[in-house]
Amino acid sequence: MLRVEGLSKHFGGFTAVDNVDFSLEKGEILGLIGPNGSGKSTIFNMLSGTLKPNAGSIQLEGKEIAGTPPHAICGMGVGRTFQIPRPIRRLSILENAALAGYYGQAGAVTREQAWRSAEEALEMVGLPTNADASIDTLGAAGLKKLELAKALATKPSLLLADESLGGLDHSEMDQAADMLKNIRAELGITIIWVEHIMGVLMRVVDRVMVLDHGEKIAEGRPQDVAADPKVIEVYLGSDADEVAAAASRA
Amino acid sequence: MNSKLLIAVIAAILVALPFIGLDSYPLHLVIVILIWSFAYTGWSIMGRFGLVSLGHGAFMAIGGYVTALLWNELGLSPWIGIPVAMICAGGMAVLIGYPCFRFRIVGHYFALVTLALSEVVRQVIIATRDTTGGSLGYTPERHGDGWSVIALQSDDRTIFYFVALFVWMAGIVIWRMVDRSMARYALEAISEDEDASAAVGVQVTKEKLKVTVLSAVMTAFAGAMYCQYQMFISPDTIGGVGISLQIVFAVVVGGIYNSLGPTIGAVITLLLAEVLRIWIGTEAACITDKICLNVAGVPLLVYGIMLVLFIIFLPKGIVGACADRWRARGNNGALAK
Ligand SMILES: Nc1ncnc2c1ncn2[C@@H]1O[C@H](COP(=O)(O)OP(=O)(O)OP(=O)(O)O)[C@@H](O)[C@H]1O
Numbered sequence: 098m099l100r101v102e103g104l105s106k107h108f109g110g111f112t113a114v115d116n117v118d119f120s121l122e123k124g125e126i127l128g129l130i131g132p133n134g135s136g137k138s139t140i141f142n143m144l145s146g147t148l149k150p151n152a153g154s155i156q157l158e159g160k161e162i163a164g165t166p167p168h169a170i171c172g173m174g175v176g177r178t179f180q181i182p183r184p185i186r187r188l189s190i191l192e193n194a195a196l197a198g199y200y201g202q203a204g205a206v207t208r209e210q211a212w213r214s215a216e217e218a219l220e221m222v223g224l225p226t227n228a229d230a231s232i233d234t235l236g237a238a239g240l241k242k243l244e245l246a247k248a249l250a251t252k253p254s255l256l257l258a259d260e261s262l263g264g265l266d267h268s269e270m271d272q273a274a275d276m277l278k279n280i281r282a283e284l285g286i287t288i289i290w291v292e293h294i295m296g297v298l299m300r301v302v303d304r305v306m307v308l309d310h311g312e313k314i315a316e317g318r319p320q321d322v323a324a325d326p327k328v329i330e331v332y333l334g335s336d337a338d339e340v341a342a343a344a345s346r347a
Numbered sequence: 348m349n350s351k352l353l354i355a356v357i358a359a360i361l362v363a364l365p366f367i368g369l370d371s372y373p374l375h376l377v378i379v380i381l382i383w384s385f386a387y388t389g390w391s392i393m394g395r396f397g398l399v400s401l402g403h404g405a406f407m408a409i410g411g412y413v414t415a416l417l418w419n420e421l422g423l424s425p426w427i428g429i430p431v432a433m434i435c436a437g438g439m440a441v442l443i444g445y446p447c448f449r450f451r452i453v454g455h456y457f458a459l460v461t462l463a464l465s466e467v468v469r470q471v472i473i474a475t476r477d478t479t480g481g482s483l484g485y486t487p488e489r490h491g492d493g494w495s496v497i498a499l500q501s502d503d504r505t506i507f508y509f510v511a512l513f514v515w516m517a518g519i520v521i522w523r524m525v526d527r528s529m530a531r532y533a534l535e536a537i538s539e540d541e542d543a544s545a546a547v548g549v550q551v552t553k554e555k556l557k558v559t560v561l562s563a564v565m566t567a568f569a570g571a572m573y574c575q576y577q578m579f580i581s582p583d584t585i586g587g588v589g590i591s592l593q594i595v596f597a598v599v600v601g602g603i604y605n606s607l608g609p610t611i612g613a614v615i616t617l618l619l620a621e622v623l624r625i626w627i628g629t630e631a632a633c634i635t636d637k638i639c640l641n642v643a644g645v646p647l648l649v650y651g652i653m654l655v656l657f658i659i660f661l662p663k664g665i666v667g668a669c670a671d672r673w674r675a676r677g678n679n680g681a682l683a684k
């Protein structure tokens with residue numbers, strides 16, 4: 098469904114993403130991991146049109162979308178979350194999702210349809226659907242859920258979930274993992290899931306791709322990747338135990 | 348009180364106004380207030396979304412001058428001239444808005460670009476003084492006495508009053524239509540976070556352009572109305588930076604987030620200007636023979652002081668502050684029960 102070739106992005110003289118290739122099958126969950134600053138979010142920004150790549154091609158269902166504006170890519174069925182949640186504070190929770198439901202779906206929809214898909218999306222992630230629930234009632238985990246609900250309200254076929262942020266405890270991370278599994282099972286949505294720690298991600302994804310300094314250094318089944326010496330080296334230090342744990346779990 | 352009843356009473360008073368012995372000077376003031384209210388309402392349709400334009404004097408001038416020039420030079424009736432003027436203003440809005448929105452010129456920078464537009468249009472009027480009369484002003488030719496449908500001219504204030512009343516109401520209706528549309532959600536979102544809005548499918552540039560063109564076209568219409576009513580326009584009365592600022596002052600004073608805010612702003616600022624004019628007179632006020640105040644600048648000075656006070660103490664304007672108080676009282680009442 099997605100085929101990425103030679104994707105690169107420079108910021109001034111700094112190369113954030115360096116000649117990355119990968120592809121994605123329909124219905125798959127691909128884990129995208131790598132240490133801080135390895136270029137994961139930058140790849141998402143290019144896939145969703147927020148940033149223009151300097152080189153490379155991105156083909157969605159055989160159609161080149163590199164450099165297409167973000168609203169158009171959204172309309173083609175690619176939903177995304179932002180790593181740092183970006184809710185519209187002056188709209189309610191429901192209105193945030195409804196905005197996405199109205200403008201983000203392929204083709205024209207009525208207001209009723211938009212509000213219905215907003216409610217469905219909020220139910221899916223477990224947020225309140227009453228009309229006036231304010232953004233200010235949400236904590237860090239709630240805001241992440243709202244990011245997901247906004248993306249889901251656009252009825253995507255591909256979901257780019259940028260979840261890599263501290264601030265969630267273990268049970269909340271498990272919850273997030275279950276949610277993504279549910280989303281695929283119930284809605285049949287293909288997912289790319291970004292994390293910088295391997296933990297929970299490993300037991301949900303079909304395949305993992307590891308980035309380091311903008312380059313792809315490994316790709317494959319979770320247990321193989323976790324055992325890869327190059328990956329272990331990158332993660333040596335703070336996350337080394339975690340990698341070992343993940344490998345044994347997988 | 349029942350708000351429907353309140354509206355009915357106000358409507359009845361407004362309709363009865365010319366017949367209850369309101370003589371020509373107060374009626375004139377009311378007409379002028381209605382026309383300006385429509386312009387202010389047009390400005391606030393985009394201003395409330397953080398699109399602060401200091402260029403609306405330009406749109407107003409385009410409305411007035413294009414209509415009058417087409418009538419005098421080509422004999423085109425304002426029935427055609429006004430739509431043409433509105434199209435010109437809309438085109439100008441696209442010309443200035445598209446590059447701004449495309450290249451993300453927002454906030455203060457957008458205000459500065461539009462401020463330049465005000466001045467450019469004023470300079471064009473002055474540079475073409477052989478046709479437009481420059482800063483001396485311009486007068487549409489009279490089409491006989493009495494009132495003429497084809498020339499949209501009238502000696503009769505009452506007729507103009509009803510036209511202005513209708514136009515003003517149409518302005519309020521348009522404001523409310525935008526307020527209830529999906530575009531409002533999109534524009535609120537855009538004003539807060541353009542990237543996040545685009546990521547959920549909002550076409551940022553297009554939504555901003557749509558509301559800017561609507562606002563410009565309404566303001567041009569107000570300019571044309573003003574011209575038809577006053578039968579005299581000049582860069583200082585309907586264009587330039589002064590008028591652009593006056594529009595912003597009035598809306599901030601009245602309230603930018605309420606449909607009636609711009610109207611209340613018009614009532615306050617125009618009455619104030621009138622009082623100042625009568626009070627100070629039209630001659631230069633001299634403290635000594637060297638130091639003279641330019642009286643034309645006095646209302647602007649007062650506006651400026653008011654603007655600062657309002658932004659600090661009543662950022663939602665008079666109507667917004669009243670609405671908040673009203674709501675707070677309602678809630679307390681509910682709690683007491
Ligand atoms: N707009 C930008 N301008 C300049 N540099 C940027 C920009 N966006 C990202 N970078 C840099 O590119 C590199 C990759 O950033 P990116 O956000 O993609 O990392 P990441 O893998 O998502 O990291 P994290 O796990 O911390 O989220 C970082 O060094 C970052 O500082």
Ligand SMILES: [Mg+2]
Nearest residue numbers: 137138180261
């Ligand atoms: Mg990131």
